[in-house]
Structure formats: structure tokens, C-alpha cells
Amino acid sequence: xxxxxxxxxxxxxxxxxxxxxxxxxxxxxxxxxxxxxxxxxxxxxxxxxxxxxxxxxxxxxxxxxxxxxxxxxxxxxxxxxxxxxxxxxxxxxxxxxxxxxxxxxxxxxxxxxxxxxxxxxxxxxxxxxxxxxxxxxxxxxxxxxxxxxxxxxxxxxxxxxxxxxxxxxxxxxxxxxxxxxxxxxxxxxxxxxxxxxxxxxxxxxxxxxxxxxxxxxxxxxxxxxxxxxxxxxxxxxxxxxxxxxxxxxxxxxxxxxxxxxxxxxxxxxxxxxxxxxxxxxxxxxxxxxxxxxxxxxxxxxxxxxxxxxxxxxxxxxxxxxxxxxxxxxxxxxxxxxxxxxxxxxxxxxxxxxxxxxxxxxxxxxxxxxxxxxxxxxxxxxxxxxxxxxxxxxxxxxxxxxxx
Numbered sequence: 104x105x106x107x108x109x110x111x112x113x114x115x116x117x118x119x120x121x122x123x124x125x126x127x128x129x130x131x132x133x134x135x136x137x138x139x140x141x142x143x144x145x146x147x148x149x150x151x152x153x154x155x156x157x158x159x160x161x162x163x164x165x166x167x168x169x170x171x172x173x174x175x176x177x178x179x180x181x182x183x184x185x186x187x188x189x190x191x192x193x194x195x196x197x198x199x200x201x202x203x204x205x206x207x208x209x210x211x212x213x214x215x216x217x218x219x220x221x222x223x224x225x226x227x228x229x230x231x232x233x234x235x236x237x238x239x240x241x242x243x244x245x246x247x248x249x250x251x252x253x254x255x256x257x258x259x260x261x262x263x264x265x266x267x268x269x270x271x272x273x274x275x276x277x278x279x280x281x282x283x284x285x286x287x288x289x290x291x292x293x294x295x296x297x298x299x300x301x302x303x304x305x306x307x308x309x310x311x312x313x314x315x316x317x318x319x320x321x322x323x324x325x326x327x328x329x330x331x332x333x334x335x336x337x338x339x340x341x342x343x344x345x346x347x348x349x350x351x352x353x354x355x356x357x358x359x360x361x362x363x364x365x366x367x368x369x370x371x372x373x374x375x376x377x378x379x380x381x382x383x384x385x386x387x388x389x390x391x392x393x394x395x396x397x398x399x400x401x402x403x404x405x406x407x408x409x410x411x412x413x414x415x416x417x418x419x420x421x422x423x424x425x426x427x428x429x430x431x432x433x434x435x436x437x438x439x440x441x442x443x444x445x446x447x448x449x450x451x452x453x454x455x456x457x458x459x460x461x462x463x464x465x466x467x468x469x470x471x472x473x474x475x476x477x478x479x480x481x482x483x484x485x486x487x488x489x490x491x492x493x494x495x496x497x498x499x500x501x502x503x504x505x506x
Contacts, residue, residue: 107297108188110214111196112207114271115224117261118235120282123450124224124306125198130451131305131496137193137298142180144173144199149244151176157244159259164267177206181213188217194298202268211274220296221277222306223270226447228283234384234448280306283447301496308496309446309471315351315456316464316490319366320344325486328401331394336369343486348373350506354454356381360445361458362389371458384448388441391460395428420480431462431480438466464490472501 111128113121125141132139148156152172161169177199184195201207201221211219226232239245240253248256271277271289276296279289285307292299320340324332336344347370356378361367363385375381397405397412406413416423424430442457449455457467465482468474471492474482483503493500 108192108217109194109297110184110188110217110219111194111302112201112210112219112221113196113198113224114201114207114221114277115282116202116264116268117200117257118232118239119224119226120235120447121200121224122198123447124222124280124282125196126451127310128302128305129194129196131310132194132298132301134497135301138191139194139196140184140187140192141196141198142184142187144176144180144197147180148173148176149242151179155244155247157248157253157256159256159263162260162263164263177210178213181210185214200264202264204269204273207274218294218296219274219276220299220302221271221274223277223279224282225270225279225288226281226283228444231283231444231447234444238448238450278303278306283443285309285443305496309442309494310496311446311455311471311492311494312452313454314471314492314494315356315454316467316492317347317370317456317458318461318464318484318486318489319364319370319458320347321486322366324399328403329399330402331391331398333364333366335365340366340486341369344370344373347489347506348377351456352377355379356454356456357452358445358449359383359456359458360389360441361385362391362460362463363387364390364460367458367460371456374456384445386441386444388437388444389457389459389463392431392434392462393425393428395425397425398428419477421476431466432476434462435466438463439470442467442470468492468501 113125115121122143129139129141160166163169180197184197187195197210201210207221236254236257240250240257245253271279275293277291278287281288287307320336320343322334322336322340324334326337351374356374357380359371359374359381361371361383368383368385371383375383394400397409412426421431424433445455445457459467461484464484465479468482468490469479471494488503488505491500491502491504
């Protein structure tokens with residue numbers, strides 16, 4: 104089985120995570136000693152054709168010249184993939200939209216002498232799609248366009264692909280993947296697929312090269328032991344933020360994900376300023392636990408004015424939900440969605456940072472640490488240290504570091 108070869112054909116609309124999945128598949132297979140190479144149609148197009156192919160009309164199915172050029176690119180990559188396999192390759196990944204039945208039948212006819220696995224990536228989360236498009240238009244092919252024009256033309260490109268898009272159905276071997284949630288939506292495997300156990304396991308596994316989980320710096324509410332709110336950093340909190348920036352100055356942090364609260368964004372700003380081409384992306388999914396009727400109160404005030412709330416929460420901190428607010432149990436789903444969005448948008452970045460809150464960071468850590476739920480509300484989350492997480496199919500690392 105290890106000497107068999109496999110063609111993986113990616114399928115899906117633009118900005119759905121195909122290239123991210125393809126790159127991670129390649130990296131993991133190579134790590135396991137399986138010779139793997141990606142053949143990306145977009146990369147080949149940008150290399151071979153110097154004329155402007157960023158405009159949406161190039162992707163119009165009625166544009167005969169555009170169709171002919173894109174077919175030529177697809178056939179060139181198929182030929183290169185076959186040559187690679189003939190020179191001791193084991194897995195070739197054809198990374199393109201491949202949304203039409205016609206294109207997939209053509210690919211199958213040309214590669215039919217070996218096993219083919221189609222992987223279709225789907226994701227209709229509007230916020231993530233918008234963020235993915237903004238990332239796409241940073242490619243050199245859009246540099247001559249204003250941001251608004253680049254977004255418009257890319258969305259038109261997607262609509263042209265949608266007009267010919269037919270989801271996988273009749274292919275012999277395919278997986279339909281929710282590329283945001285790492286969830287297999289449909290699966291049809293009609294024959295033995297080389298390396299399939301490894302591939303399938305990877306598709307549903309969160310992979311993080313370096314994730315730094317940081318709590319915001321000290322706030323005025325921290326000094327008063329108050330919960331929630333939108334308090335700003337104290338002078339000491341600002342010192343902590345600058346120290347954090349100095350610690351990470353020599354590490355490349357292209358993405359800093361935060362909550363919408365000012366204390367997290369204020370903590371992130373010095374880091375962003377010390378980096379080159381770093382951006383802060385706030386997610387409401389990383390907002391601190393909503394204290395409901397207890398929001399902005401101190402724990403001592405809650406104990407005195409709402410003893411029933413205080414005692415009930417102490418009895419079962421994980422499952423207790425503040426009146427008109429949240430609990431750990433009810434925020435689990437949104438925090439996990441925030442994690443998935445952060446991992447999706449950071450693509451193949453070596454380093455990712457999330458600056459959150461105490462309860463939120465406990466939920467983030469529990470997502471990777473698999474703590475018993477009753478222990479989650481007691482995970483140690485200091486303000487002068489951060490957690491470094493690495494999690495792949497082959498490695499798990501959790502370190503608490505002082506900055």
C-alpha cells in the first residue's frame with residue numbers, strides 16, 4: 104500500500120479553504136515520509152500569463168478565451184502531476200476549483216489509471232467568507248486595484264463559478280468537508296484509497312503549529328474584582344502589554360485575534376505596532392462571559408446582594424448560568440466557533456495569537472487540553488504569563504511561559 108500512488112483533486116468555490124487544506128495535507132503526508140506535491144492552478148496561471156487575469160470577466164463561462172486559457176492551465180498541471188508520479192511521487196494534489204462536472208470527468212479520464220480522491224470544501228459562514236476575500240485580495244495580482252474594486256471583482260469571480268458549480272455526487276471516491284468546522288458532511292469511498300486513514304484523520308483534526316493564548320493586561324475592574332464590563336487597562340496593564348510586545352518582537356505574528364472589548368484590543372496594539380504586516384481581528388466569540396444581572400458587580404457585592412446566585416454558582420461553576428447572562432456551559436459553542444474561525448483565517452501561519460479573558464481562555468485551553476468540565480473553571484490564567492500550544496497528529500505541547 105505504501106508504494107501505491109494517489110491523486111487528490113480539490114473541489115470548491117474560491118475562498119472556501121481548498122489551498123489551506125491542500126497545504127496541510129501535503130505537510131502532514133511529507134512528515135510521514137509520503138512523497139507529496141501540490142499542483143495549484145492559480146499559481147500556474149499567475150506564473151505563465153502576465154496579462155491581467157484578476158478581472159472577473161476572465162472567469163465568465165461565456166468568455167471563450169478565458170475558458171481556453173483555464174483549460175490549458177488545468178491540462179498542464181495534470182500533465183505535471185503525472186510526470187511527478189512517474190518520477191517516484193506518491194501523492195499529487197490538484198488544487199483548483201474543479202466545480203464543473205465536465206472538468207471533473209476530463210480529469211478522471213486523464214488520470215483514470217490510478218486512484219483518485221475528490222475532496223470538496225464548503226463553508227458558507229458570511230463573516231469568514233468576507234475575511235477570506237480580504238486576505239485573497241492581498242495577492243500581487245490585485246495590487247493595481249483599489250480595495251473596494253478588488254473585493255467587487257473577486258465576488259463577481261465567485262458568482263461565475265457558482266453558475267457552473269455542481270457538488271460532488273457521482274464520483275467514485277469523495278469527501279465533502281465543512282472546512283471551517285473540520286466536519287465531514289458526506290463520504291463515498293468505493294475502493295481502497297492509499298493513505299486514506301491518515302488523510303481522513305487529518306481532515307477532522309485541529310492542527311496548530313504555534314498558538315499563543317494570552318490574557319489581557321490588568322484593568323481597573325481587575326483591581327476592584329469586578330466581572331465583565333468594558334474596562335480599560337491600568338498603567339500597569341499598559342506596561343504588561345508593552346512587555347508582551349517586547350517578548351514577541353522577534354517572532355512573526357501575522358494575526359492577533361481578540362475579543363471586541365477594549366482591554367484585549369489595548370493589549371494587542373503594542374504587539375501589532377512592533378510587528379511587520381500584523382493585523383488585529385476582533386471576534387465577539389472571544390468576548391468574556393456575560394454576567395447578566397451581575398455584570399460589572401464585584402464578587403463581594405454578588406455575595407452580599409445576591410447570595411442565592413453566589414452560592415448556586417459556587418456549587419456548580421461550570422453549569423451555572425448567570426440570570427439573563429451566560430455560564431461556561433453556554434459559552435462553549437461560541438468560543439469553539441471563534442477558535443475555528445481563527446485557525447481558518449490564519450491558514451498556514453507559523454504563529455497565531457489569541458488575546459482573551461480569563462473564562463474565555465479557560466474554554467480555549469479546554470478545547471485543546473480536554474479537561475473534565477468541572478475542572479475548566481479553575482484552570483490557571485495569569486496576566487503575566489501565556490500558554491504556548493502546539494497540536495498536530497504527531498505532537499502535543501502545552502507550556503505556560505512568563506513574558
